[in-house]
Amino acid sequence: MDERFALVGLCPAAEQAAPKGRRPGKRPALAAAFLALMVLGCLLFPLLLTKDPASMDLSNYAREPDGTFWFGTDTMGRDIFAMIWSGGRVSLSIGFLATALSTVIAVAVGAVSGLAPRWLDALIMRLTDILLSIPSLLVIILLQAALGRANIASLSLVIGATGWMSVARVVRTEVRQLRTSEYVAAARCMGGGTFHILRRHLAPNFLASIMFMVVMNVRGAIVAESTLSFMGAGLPLDTVSWGSMLSLAENALTAGAWWIVLIPGLFLVATLLAVTELGEWLRRSANRGQSNL
Amino acid sequence: MCETLLDVRGLCHSFPLGAGRYLRAVDGVSFRIRKGEIFGLVGESGSGKSTVARCVMNILRPQAGSILYRGVDVCDPAQFRANRRMLQTERQIIFQDSSSSLDQRMKVADIIAEPLAVNHIVPPRGSLRAEAAFQLRYVGMDPAYLDRYPPELSGGQRQRVAIARALTMEPSLLVADEPIAALDVSIQAQIINLFRHLQAEHGFTFLFIAHDLAVVRYLCDRVGVLYRGKLVEMAPTKELFDRPLHPYTKALLSAIPIPDPRRERARTRFHFDEAAFDRTGGFVQVSPEHFVLGGKEAEP
Known part of the structure; x- marks a missing residue:
């Protein structure tokens, strides 16, 4: 059998040592570490904290950062250090829950639209366009x-339900292109049903292209x-989140208490930067495999 | 007499060009393929070769005509549904461009085993991976490639993977839609030899579509010549190359380059007048195996 294969050219797989610096663009180690620290901190800190982030200690309002209050207190006498972690819990869980919801809706709508006949596709996409053209903040407030009264679940629902349109369009375009x-x-030809094709062929291909958008x-x-x-339309003031902490900003600035604005703002900005960095890296690595051809 | 495996009768397919105009890609093509034979379909670009292949594989639905596979009309939805499993496991296709016919995000092992996984067939060699390794070796590749992705392979290797995927189902009918057109010449020779070897080993019936006449001459038992959606001539390979009757076939054969400069320069090209192409004539039998479009060309 072997000499006959020699005729048709059996070639051994040339196993090459990976050249140094093979991966273009280094991994966002700093961003990943920071995000992991934030998530872990938000999960674990509220269990370890001795101060209740919601308790108002009016004898210690607007205190500068010192040994007792590491990040100071706000104008209502709440400990900012405790609020950062319990508020981060709220902010991050809304971020993840809303994104999970919007991604599920986007993939479902996009896949249906991509696989649907032309008229149904047009209908779904025009409806999506209409939704997309309404300012989402307006819809969220409405x-x-x-x-009624906002809590984490309802806010995630509202934000998630208004954030799927652009991802759905990308999914639909990808599916429409991939299915041909x-x-x-x-x-x-080999008998794969729609579900098999969606799961094995379409999903792995479009997930790579929406990964960046999902992270964003x-x-x-x-x-x-x-x-x-911040506008006062979201979580009530007694539910601590990074946003509601910032809603005290005007008072704080007039009172000259920089820490009330700067510290939660810094955490928010740093987290957003880390998420962006992670998304950028995902986008780069998604495009890598195909660039060989 | 050998049993007919595939019987294509009066196949017609046209593509909408928009504004109510249609392109007639395939226009009344009929041919039969016997069990175990290699049937070559040749023609220039745009002659409808791939459309025929896609109709045979149910990727496209023809507007008219019927395609009988083992007596089952595959274009009839009811008959197709009733025989779905048989049709989907016994017929396999190899596409021209392996970079688009293999999913870039699947490993070679998963690609080769996909037909088995889809049809929930218990792999004869234990696991799906063992089966993939066997098929990969069978098409002349090292099983070390199992965990590679298609973009990491060369064109010839990818086409071998595509062939291995088609072979895992042990097909009775293999349709190859210009499987070597995207490869360079030395790899073409390897793949053609591989096809010969595999066909001798498996005995599958093979519909081979190509525009390279030298390859067809080497590989096929019978050849059909397509021109603008019409089958203009059909004959056993030797007969067709020795005694072409239709002017288009003559022109096509005279265009084959000869690998000898002196003879190549002396070669007379036969020119085919496109305007004179008569698509109305019927298919005439000139000898038991030799058919040609239109009556008057039958005179040698």
């Missing part, structure tokens, strides 16, 4: 008003929560 490719035709949605959701809370 929906939140309809839902020859490997999908080949999979159909985490950022968007955190910003949306902060914006809403």
Whole structure:
């Protein structure tokens, strides 16, 4: 058998040692470490803290950072150090929950639209366009008003339900393009059903292209929560989040208490930067495998 | 007499060009392929070769005509559904461009085992991976490639993977849509030899689509010549190359380069007048195996 294969050219796989610096663009170690620290801190710190972030100690209001209050206290006498971690819990969970929800909706709508006949696709996409053309903050405030008093779940729901449109469009475009490719035709020939094709061929290919957008949605959701809370339309003042902490900013600035604004703001900005960095890296690594051809 | 495996009758397919205009890609093509034979379909670009292959594989739905595989009309939805499993496991296709016919995000092992996984077939060699390794070795590649991704392979290697994927199902009918057109010449020779070897070993029926006449001459038992969606001539390979009857076939054969400069310079090209192409004539039998479009060309 072997000499016959010699005729058709059996070639051994040339195993090469990976050249140094093979990966273009280094991994965002700093960003990942910071995010991990934030997540861990937010999960564990509230268990370890001795001070209740919600308790108002009016004898110690607007205190500068010192030995007792590491990050100082706000104008209502709450300990900012404790608030950062319990507030981060709220902000991050809204970010992740809202993104998870919007991604599920986006993939479902995009896949249906991509696989649907032309008229249904057009209908779904025009509806998406309409939703996309309404300023999302307006819709969020409207929906939140309809839902009543805001809490983490309702806010995630509202932010998630308004943030899926652009991802859905990308999914739909990718699916529409991929479904005419020859490997999908080949999979159909061998008897693969729609679900098999979606799961094995389409999803791995479009997930790479929406990864960056999904990560950016985490950022968007955190910003949306902060914006809403800052405007007073989001979480009530007694539910501590990074956004609601910032809502005290005007008072703080007039009182000359920089730490009330600067410290939560710094954490927010650093987290957003880390998420962006992670998203950038994901985008780079998603495009890497295909660049060989 | 050998049993007919695939019977294509009066196949027609056209593509909408927009504004109510249509492109007739395939226009009344009929041919039969016997069990175990290699049937070559040749023609220039745009002659409808790939459309025929795609209709045979149910990727496209023809507007008219029927395609009978083992007596089952694959274009009839009811008959297709009733025989779906048989049709999907026994017929396999190899595409021209292996960079688009293999999913870039699947490992070679998963690509080769995909037909088995889709059809929930218990792999005869234990695991899906062992099966993939066997098939990969069978097409002349080292099993070390199992964990590679298609973009990491060369064009010839990718086409071998595509062939291995088609072979895992032990197909009865293998349709190859210009499987070597995207490869360079030395790799083409390897793949053609591989096809010969595999066909001798498996005995599958092979519909081989190409525009390279030398390859067809080397590989095929019978050849059909397509021109602008019409089958203009069909004959056993030797007969067709020795005694071409239709003017288009003559022109096509006279265009084959000869690897000898003196003879190449002396070669007379036969020119085919496109305007004179008569698509109305019927298919005429000139000898038991030799058919040609239109009656008058039958005179040698």
